[in-house]
Amino acid sequence: MTRIPNVHDAEPIPPAAREAIDALLQSGDLFRYTAPQDAPVALLEREFADMIGSKYALAVSSCSAALFLSLKALDLPRDARVLIPGFTFAAVPSSVVHADCQPVLCEVGENYRVNLADFEAKLDQDIAAVIISHMRGHTSDMDAIMALCDARGIPVIEDAAHSLGTVWDGKNIGTIGKIGCFSFQSYKMINAGEGGILITDDADLVARAVIMSGAYEHNWKKHKGPHGDNTGALEAAFARWQNQLPLYNLRMSNLSAAVIRPQLPELLRRVRDGRTNHDYVAAKLNTSPFLSVPDPLGPEVRAPDSIQFNLVGMDEAQTRAFAEAAGANGVKVQIFGLSTDNARAFWNWQFIQDLPELPQTRAMLMHACDVRLPVYLKPDQLDAIADVLTSAAAAAAGPLRAYGT
Numbered sequence: 001m002t003r004i005p006n007v008h009d010a011e012p013i014p015p016a017a018r019e020a021i022d023a024l025l026q027s028g029d030l031f032r033y034t035a036p037q038d039a040p041v042a043l044l045e046r047e048f049a050d051m052i053g054s055k056y057a058l059a060v061s062s063c064s065a066a067l068f069l070s071l072k073a074l075d076l077p078r079d080a081r082v083l084i085p086g087f088t089f090a091a092v093p094s095s096v097v098h099a100d101c102q103p104v105l106c107e108v109g110e111n112y113r114v115n116l117a118d119f120e121a122k123l124d125q126d127i128a129a130v131i132i133s134h135m136r137g138h139t140s141d142m143d144a145i146m147a148l149c150d151a152r153g154i155p156v157i158e159d160a161a162h163s164l165g166t167v168w169d170g171k172n173i174g175t176i177g178k179i180g181c182f183s184f185q186s187y188k189m190i191n192a193g194e195g196g197i198l199i200t201d202d203a204d205l206v207a208r209a210v211i212m213s214g215a216y217e218h219n220w221k222k223h224k225g226p227h228g229d230n231t232g233a234l235e236a237a238f239a240r241w242q243n244q245l246p247l248y249n250l251r252m253s254n255l256s257a258a259v260i261r262p263q264l265p266e267l268l269r270r271v272r273d274g275r276t277n278h279d280y281v282a283a284k285l286n287t288s289p290f291l292s293v294p295d296p297l298g299p300e301v302r303a304p305d306s307i308q309f310n311l312v313g314m315d316e317a318q319t320r321a322f323a324e325a326a327g328a329n330g331v332k333v334q335i336f337g338l339s340t341d342n343a344r345a346f347w348n349w350q351f352i353q354d355l356p357e358l359p360q361t362r363a364m365l366m367h368a369c370d371v372r373l374p375v376y377l378k379p380d381q382l383d384a385i386a387d388v389l390t391s392a393a394a395a396a397a398g399p400l401r402a403y404g405t
């Protein structure tokens with residue numbers, strides 16, 4: 001029988017990272033602004049921007065920091081209302097609160113994507129900015145969202161923490177809104193333990209974010225635009241904001257950049273393998289009458305390293321029995337709504353004033369399952385995971401179905 005691996009284990013970091021780290025330890029040059037040029041963080045920013053197709057990138061300490069700086073870069077007034085999906089990680093409403101703004105939650109459907117009717121209704125309630133979390137890499141309808149927001153002049157920040165490598169209608173996720181934010185935290189396509197990056201084509205936004213991230217005095221001179229850009233737009237923006245902004249010191253260290261840079265060439269392979277693995281397991285799960293993996297939207301080509309699926313027709317006791325049976329056979333299933341402290345269940349974001357009820361999102365979270373599916377898994381391991389899940393579903397739901405209850 002195939003042993004099911006610990007799916008929380010990460011892929012090894014490429015050996016080139018060790019050489020880069022050794023060189024840094026030798027020189028002691030860990031701060032991004034010590035070297036006159038070409039510090040690992042600066043090189044990462046240029047490489048990432050070129051890879052994703054944006055003009056500017058700013059590497060920071062986490063995706064949460066990138067989201068916070070995005071809101072600050074937009075210069076939103078205190079108490080501005082920021083619309084976010086009701087299904088995301090607690091870091092997202094937290095970044096809004098941290099920026100002295102108010103999170104407004106919209107409903108998310110059975111397919112884990114923003115409910116557009118609720119989104120549109122809430123957009124007209126004095127919303128100053130939108131954060132779209134492509135939660136677990138599920139892309140909401142970005143054509144509809146951009147049309148609605150552009151028509152009202154509302155800036156969109158893409159939280160692409162889980163979406164590095166996902167493409168929407170030929171465009172890289174993160175490049176569609178005004179700002180895109182990515183995470184390098186361990187359970188992401190590129191793993192530095194911690195880290196994040198913000199991308200944009202807007203010189204003023206990036207200049208503001210760079211300064212607030214901790215580019216004090218004239219350290220901003222070490223940030224460059226795209227190769228061959230002689231417009232002076234970035235320098236002019238830095239000059240406008242010099243000494244005008246607080247410093248939050250959310251910089252990335254050269255050590256993190258040294259871990260990340262050798263993983264960039266691995267990204268396409270990881271995305272390809274992750275998608276193949278996901279679609280293989282999804283097809284198997286969809287053969288069960290008790291499990292349903294929502295389809296991707298038409299323009300979306302996903303980059304998954306986990307799988308989400310809904311339990312069909314199970315009550316809470318059966319849902320718990322399913323998770324227990326799967327866990328007993330080596331597959332840990334998270335059901336987002338079934339623990340008292342899940343950070344992805346909106347009712348646990350009790351730091352939000354007047355936390356609303358979202359019936360559709362709540363119903364989804366009570367039977368939406370989450371299983372990590374790291375890209376290194378092999379076909380026999382995928383078979384074993386899919387078998388455990390379909391058998392556990394049949395065991396939890398089957399007998400009751402058989403008796404017609």
Ligand SMILES: Cc1ncc(COP(=O)(O)O)c(C=O)c1O
Pocket residue numbers: 062063064065088089091092133134135136159161162182183184185195196
């Ligand atoms: C959807 C989502 N957005 C943002 C974040 C924040 O990322 P980080 O841990 O890099 O701050 C996370 C964390 O996993 C996340 O799941």
